Amino acid sequence: MHRTTLHDLTALTLLWLAGLLASGWSPYERATWLMEVAPVLIALPVLWVSRRRLPLTRLALALIGLHGLILMLGGAYTYARVPLGFTLQDLLGLARNPYDRIGHFAQGFVPAIVLRELLLRRGGLAPGWLSSVLVTACCLAVSAAYELIEFGAAMALGQGAEAFLGTQGDPWDTQWDMLMCLVGAICALALLTPWHDRQITRIEA
DSSP states (O other): OOHHHHHHHHHHHHHHHHHHHHHHHSOSOHHHHHHHHHHHHHHHHHHHHTTTTSOOOHHHHHHHHHHHHHHHHHHHHOGGGOHHHHHHHHHHTOSSOTHHHHHHHHHHHHHHHHHHHHHHHTSOOOSSHHHHHHHHHHHHHHHHHHHHHHHHHHHHHGGGGHHHHOOTTOTTHHHHHHHHHHHHHHHHHHHHHHHHHHHHHHHHO
C-alpha cells in the first residue's frame, strides 16, 4: 500500500478515536449515540481490512473522515440539539435546527465520491454521464435504506426513537432528508469530479 495512504488512514483512525471518546463521554442519550455512530464503528475496520486491496484516494478518505465527525457530533447532542445547528437557525431565521439537513447533505456528498471511486476503479465504468447517474441513484438508494432503518428503529423503540429520528415535528422530514442527500450527491459530482479523476489516476499509477 502507498505510504501516503497508510499515513492518511492512520491519521483518520486517530481523529475518529478522539472524536468517539469526546462525543461518547457524556452523550445526551447513550442509545441514540450508539445508533448515530454505528456507521463509524463499521467503516473503520472495513477501511483497514481493504487497505491493501483497494487503498482509497486522499479525497475519499478526507470526506469519509469528515462525515464520521458529523455523525459523532450529531450522536453526542442528538441532531435536533446540536449547538452549531442552533447558531445557524438564529443566523438564517429558520424554524428548526438545520443540523439534520447538514447530516443528510453529507449522506449524499460523501458517498457520491466513495461510490464513484469504487465504480470507476473496480466496477469497470468510465467517467461520464452514465457513471454520474448511477452514483446519484446509488446515493438515493442509501438514503432510502437509512430512512427504512429509522422507520424500523421507530417501530422497535416507540417514543424513545424521537431523538434518533430528529424530525422536530416536520411531517415531511423523510422527504427532506432524501432531497438533501440528492442535492449533496449532485454537488459532490459537479464540484469534485476533476479533482477526483486526478487523484484516481495518481493512486492507480
